[in-house]
Amino acid sequence: xxxxxxxxxLDYSLMAMLLAVGIAIVRLRNLFAAVMLMGVYSxxxxxWFVSLDAVDVAFTEAAVGAGISTVLMLAAMLxxxxxxxxxxxxxxxxxxxxxxxxxxxxxxxxxxxxxxxDPNSPANAYVGMDYITSTPNEIAVPNVVTAVLAxxxxxxxxxxxVVIFAAGxxxxxxxxxxxxxxxxxxx
Amino acid sequence: xxxxxxxxxVSKLLIPLIVVFxxxxxxxxxxxxxGGFQAGVIVAAAVILYALIFGVDxxxxxxxxxxxxxxxxxxxxxxxxTGVATLxxxxxxxxxxxxHPDLAxxxxxxxxxILVELGVLSTVFSVMMAIFYAFAGRAPDIxxxxx
Amino acid sequence: MIELLAERFNFIIVIILMMTGxxxxxxxxxxxxxxxxxxxxxxxxxxxxxxxxxxxGGQPPILPESAEGHGETAGYDAAAHAPETALAxxxxxxxxxxxxxxxxxxxILTAIVVGVATLAVGLALVVRIRESYGTIEDExxxxxxxxxxSAGKNA
Numbered sequence: 001x002x003x004x005x006x007x008x009x010l011d012y013s014l015m016a017m018l019l020a021v022g023i024a025i026v027r028l029r030n031l032f033a034a035v036m037l038m039g040v041y042s043x044x045x046x047x048w049f050v051s052l053d054a055v056d057v058a059f060t061e062a063a064v065g066a067g068i069s070t071v072l073m074l075a076a077m078l079x080x081x082x083x084x085x086x087x088x089x090x091x092x093x094x095x096x097x098x099x100x101x102x103x104x105x106x107x108x109x110x111x112x113x114x115x116x117x118d119p120n121s122p123a124n125a126y127v128g129m130d131y132i133t134s135t136p137n138e139i140a141v142p143n144v145v146t147a148v149l150a151x152x153x154x155x156x157x158x159x160x161x162v163v164i165f166a167a168g169x170x171x172x173x174x175x176x177x178x179x180x181x182x183x184x185x186x187x
Numbered sequence: 188x189x190x191x192x193x194x195x196x197v198s199k200l201l202i203p204l205i206v207v208f209x210x211x212x213x214x215x216x217x218x219x220x221x222g223g224f225q226a227g228v229i230v231a232a233a234v235i236l237y238a239l240i241f242g243v244d245x246x247x248x249x250x251x252x253x254x255x256x257x258x259x260x261x262x263x264x265x266x267x268x269t270g271v272a273t274l275x276x277x278x279x280x281x282x283x284x285x286x287h288p289d290l291a292x293x294x295x296x297x298x299x300x301i302l303v304e305l306g307v308l309s310t311v312f313s314v315m316m317a318i319f320y321a322f323a324g325r326a327p328d329i330x331x332x333x334x
Numbered sequence: 335m336i337e338l339l340a341e342r343f344n345f346i347i348v349i350i351l352m353m354t355g356x357x358x359x360x361x362x363x364x365x366x367x368x369x370x371x372x373x374x375x376x377x378x379x380x381x382x383x384x385x386x387x388x389x390x391g392g393q394p395p396i397l398p399e400s401a402e403g404h405g406e407t408a409g410y411d412a413a414a415h416a417p418e419t420a421l422a423x424x425x426x427x428x429x430x431x432x433x434x435x436x437x438x439x440x441x442i443l444t445a446i447v448v449g450v451a452t453l454a455v456g457l458a459l460v461v462r463i464r465e466s467y468g469t470i471e472d473e474x475x476x477x478x479x480x481x482x483x484s485a486g487k488n489a
Contacts (some may be wrong), residue, residue, distance in 0.1 A: 015347050022354040022374060031366055038370050045377050053394045053434035054384045055220040059212075060446050063228040065377065068315055069450050071235060073373075075322035076457035077366055080464040084364035085471050095361035103353040110349070115341045117390035119432065124389055128435035132395060140293040141217045141300065144395040144436040145443070149222065150300040153440060154281040157303070158266050160444045161310050165263050167451030168314030174458040175321035177252040218399065224447050311447065318454045325461070 007051060014048045029084045031077045039070035056145045191240065198240045205233035213308055217297060223304035227311025235319055243323045252320060255313045262310030269302045344385040351378035365460045365470040369453060376449050380442045387438035395436035 021041045028034045042065030049058035087095075114121030131148050141147040149157055189195070213226035238246035270281040278285040283299025339346065355378055358371025460470055467475050 018351060019347070019354075022351050022378075025370060025374060026354055026358045026361075031364070034367060034370050038373060041374065042377060045381060048381065049384055052384050052388045053392055054387070054439050054442070055394045055396070056222070056225075057380070057384060057439050057442050057446070059220050059225045060228075060443050061377075061380070063225050063232070064446050064450050065373075067232055068228055069373065069453060072318060072322065072450070072454055072457055073366070073370065075319070076461055079322065079325060079327050079461045080366055080470050081364065084362060084367045087361050087363070091363075092361055095357050098360055099353045099357045102356065103349060106349045106352075107346070110342050110345045111338060113342055113345050114386065116344045116385060117388050119389045119392075121386075123386050123438070124435040128387070128437040129433075131436055132397070132433050136397060138293070139296045141296060142397045142399050143217055143219065143221075144397060144433070145220075145439045146216045146222050146300065146304075147296075148436055148440045149443060150303050151281075151283060151296060154270075154303060156444065157307065158270070158281070160448060161263055161266055161307050163448050164314050164451045165259055165310055167448075167455050168259050168310075168317045170455045171318050171321050171458045172256075174455070174462055175325060177255070177317060177320050178324065219396065220394075222443075224443060314451065318458075321458065322461070 011048065011051055014044055014051065017044050018048070029086065031082055031084060032074075034084075035070060035073040035077055038073065039066045042066040042069065056143075194240050198236055202233045202237055205236070206230055209233065209308075213304060214301065216304055217300060223307030224311055226304075227308040228315060230308070231312050231315035231319070234316060238319065238323065243320070247320065247324075250316060252317075255316045255320065258309050258313035259317065262306045262308070262313065265306035265309065266303050269299060269306070273299070344388075345382070348378055348382045348385065351381065354378075363471045363473055365463065365472065366457070369456050369460065372456075373449070373453060376445075380445060383438040383442050387435035389432055389434045392432045392434040395433045395439065397433075398431075 018041065021037055021044065025034050025037045025041065028037070042061060046058045046062040046066065049055075049061060114123060118124065131152065132144055135141065135144050135147045139147045139151050141151075209226045209229035212221040212229060213223060216222035216226070234246060234250055237249065269283075273282050273285055274280055276285040281299070281303075284290060284293065284295045286298045287295035289295070352375055355371050355373075355375030358374060359368050362368050362371065463475065464470050467478050469475060469478075
């Protein structure tokens with residue numbers, strides 16, 4: 001590259017922040033701090049999504065990951081425990097071996113993956129670009145992501161709505177919407 | 188003076204704006220980033236903000252639990268109902284072109300997309316509210332001093 | 335070799351983030367922290383997909399609003415600051431702008447919302463476990479289960 005691309009600098013700094021926050025989450029024992037850092041991680045991911053031209057995804061990740069998910073985890077943390085027990089050495093080393101083996105296997109596979117940003121990679125060349133060229137003819141909606149989500153792949157979105165409904169049902173069955181106020185009262 | 192006076196006044200100004208913004212995101216999902224999921228979460232965030240400042244009981248009076256339960260099922264029904272409506276009008280399931288006779292500008296697609304995204308908005312909003320009510324309404328087992 | 339890795343550095347970063355989340359899931363005994371690690375893993379996988387869909391020189395996949403363009407070239411030449419594509423042939427359907435691939439965006443949009451729904455169910459289970467067992471460390475829960483089992487066998 002002859003000229004330095006300043007947006008790449010933004011990408012690198014976001015990646016570095018993600019790595020730092022990820023390692024901090026793993027090392028922290030205070031659950032409140034871990035949950036807060038999870039919200040920060042989601043927000044930094046949302047910023048990186050914008051840099052990667054995925055604006056719909058960034059919107060959803062910021063709203064859902066940094067918003068609702070943080071509220072949920074805080075509420076659960078308040079109802080359960082405030083600190084995690086320290087990790088025993090045996091378990092720590094076993095986990096590290098598992099993670100290293102998995103990571104090594106994934107690194108071995110990196111050689112076969114497409115080049116970052118390649119417009120002719122198999123992921124980008126066929127169906128994805130077809131959606132962009134045929135959306136103006138068949139759907140006439142400027143936001144291609146909404147057109148694909150609601151029209152071309154409307155069936156999948158229907159299934160997703162049912163999954164969200166089922167999860168809401170699950171939580172209602174497990175916890176109940178009008179739970180007991182004090183310990184000792186019967187359900 | 189109420190120590191939360193600033194919070195109460197500012198939130199009373201902000202919560203209607205947040206709801207309007209959520210509806211804007213939903214209706215402009217065709218033209219800009221947005222759609223049903225983001226809009227549902229934004230409207231849920233407005234009600235959660237109300238619950239955080241005025242109390243869960245006040246929020247349960249504003250958005251009652253029976254309404255939340257109804258809306259969750261209604262969203263899925265609206266989505267499926269749009270598909271059945273297109274079936275009844277003669278086309279495939281969820282083929283939106285038949286919803287409006289103007290085929291040159293594909294107005295049927297706009298109508299169909301707004302309807303199904305409304306279903307998604309309803310379900311996402313009510314499920315987020317149901318989850319919040321389930322967690323926030325529960326008193327912790329452990330008294331404050333024993334953490 | 336270095337060139338190979340440098341062109342695919344996004345995968346390397348994402349793999350490191352995924353392994354961080356996986357370590358949190360495997361090593362921690364605390365159930366809430368395990369779910370936080372799982373959420374970390376999930377967000378890293380989303381990053382994997384979205385970095386695969388990125389096209390250099392591309393724009394977000396939102397087509398410019400033109401005068402009821404029906405896909406002819408007139409609708410898309412209006413994007414004044416769009417970079418010219420090297421793939422443009424001299425034919426009729428010339429795309430004046432390059433867009434990033436919209437398909438991973440659609441998949442990940444679904445995945446994010448489903449992920450938070452399953453996180454909610456998992457956290458509800460953890461809250462119930464806490465109320466039943468009095469603890470959320472998995473070692474203590476296993477001990478309690480073995481004690482009940484052995485008491486049942488001996489009775």
